[in-house]
Amino acid sequence: MLKINHVQKTFHPNSPDSHIALRDLSLEVAQGDFVTIIGSNGAGKSTLFNAICGSFELDQGQIFLDGKDITHTPDYIRAKNIGRLFQDPLSGTASEMTVLENLALAQGKGGWLSITRKSEKEFFREQLKALNMQLEDRLDTPVGLLSGGQRQALTLLMATINPPKLLLLDEHTAALDPNSAAKIMELTKKIVKENRITCLMITHNMQQALDVGNRTLLMHDGKILMDLSGEERENMSVEDLLSAFKTIQKESFDNDRMLLINE
Numbered sequence: 001m002l003k004i005n006h007v008q009k010t011f012h013p014n015s016p017d018s019h020i021a022l023r024d025l026s027l028e029v030a031q032g033d034f035v036t037i038i039g040s041n042g043a044g045k046s047t048l049f050n051a052i053c054g055s056f057e058l059d060q061g062q063i064f065l066d067g068k069d070i071t072h073t074p075d076y077i078r079a080k081n082i083g084r085l086f087q088d089p090l091s092g093t094a095s096e097m098t099v100l101e102n103l104a105l106a107q108g109k110g111g112w113l114s115i116t117r118k119s120e121k122e123f124f125r126e127q128l129k130a131l132n133m134q135l136e137d138r139l140d141t142p143v144g145l146l147s148g149g150q151r152q153a154l155t156l157l158m159a160t161i162n163p164p165k166l167l168l169l170d171e172h173t174a175a176l177d178p179n180s181a182a183k184i185m186e187l188t189k190k191i192v193k194e195n196r197i198t199c200l201m202i203t204h205n206m207q208q209a210l211d212v213g214n215r216t217l218l219m220h221d222g223k224i225l226m227d228l229s230g231e232e233r234e235n236m237s238v239e240d241l242l243s244a245f246k247t248i249q250k251e252s253f254d255n256d257r258m259l260l261i262n263e
């Protein structure tokens with residue numbers, strides 16, 4: 001359902017700061033896949049999500065969603081089919097607006113006008129209740145007053161209230177306390193499963209990367225270096241992943257040193 005074809009992205013091209021963040025990267029994701037993505041800082045994980053969302057033009061390559069070439073589709077059009085959550089629970093909601101107002105905005109389709117309707121309010125209350133985060137009685141509370149966990153639960157609901165074709169989670173539990181992080185992860189699994197959403201999730205938690213979903217990618221230096229699924233993934237331990245990481249980092253360190261010596 002998602003096909004990424006030889007995508008390349010350079011930041012600050014033709015300047016001393018030039019940096020290739022995605023290198024000839026190709027990836028195919030099947031309908032219903034839940035893919036976890038790990039990789040060191042600066043590996044290009046968030047840039048991959050930005051490429052999928054259309055935050056910039058690519059140097060080269062194509063992106064297809066459900067067979068449709070979206071390579072040059074503007075980000076706001078893509079957003080109709082792609083939901084995204086960030087690490088910072090503040091980034092997905094309008095903090096001065098109430099829970100109800102945020103949900104109405106997320107729902108679109110005239111939802112904004114209908115929030116005064118009792119049936120609509122009840123619908124949102126039911127949805128909030130299902131999150132099990134004590135949000136159902138806070139419809140009229142400004143979102144800025146919620147806890148980080150509550151806010152991220154609301155963001156998750158907002159991103160999926162009209163289930164997107166694709167959900168992109170960029171370390172969406174990393175900024176939360178362990179208890180809230182676990183709750184949000186459970187909610188994520190439930191919502192993704194119930195709505196059969198295809199999902200990509202960046203995480204720095206290797207155990208989570210192996211436990212959640214059905215496929216794991218390891219990114220480094222703008223490339224996908226490992227693509228684990230099936231039995232290979234089942235047999236993989238966190239220790240195996242860590243040692244793969246170390247080997248990769250040592251290799252790139254050696255390469256950098258070679259470059260320095262050659263220059």
Ligand SMILES: Nc1ncnc2c1ncn2[C@@H]1O[C@H](COP(=O)(O)OP(=O)(O)O)[C@@H](O)[C@H]1O
Nearest residue numbers: 011019021039040041042043044045046047048
């Ligand atoms: N908008 C941008 N402008 C310039 N450089 C960027 C931009 N976004 C990311 N980069 C650079 O691209 C590389 C990959 O970044 P990123 O995708 O955020 O890594 P990750 O999410 O894997 O930690 C980094 O070196 C980062 O500094």
Ligand SMILES: [Mg+2]
Nearest residue numbers: 045046047170
């Ligand atoms: Mg990132």
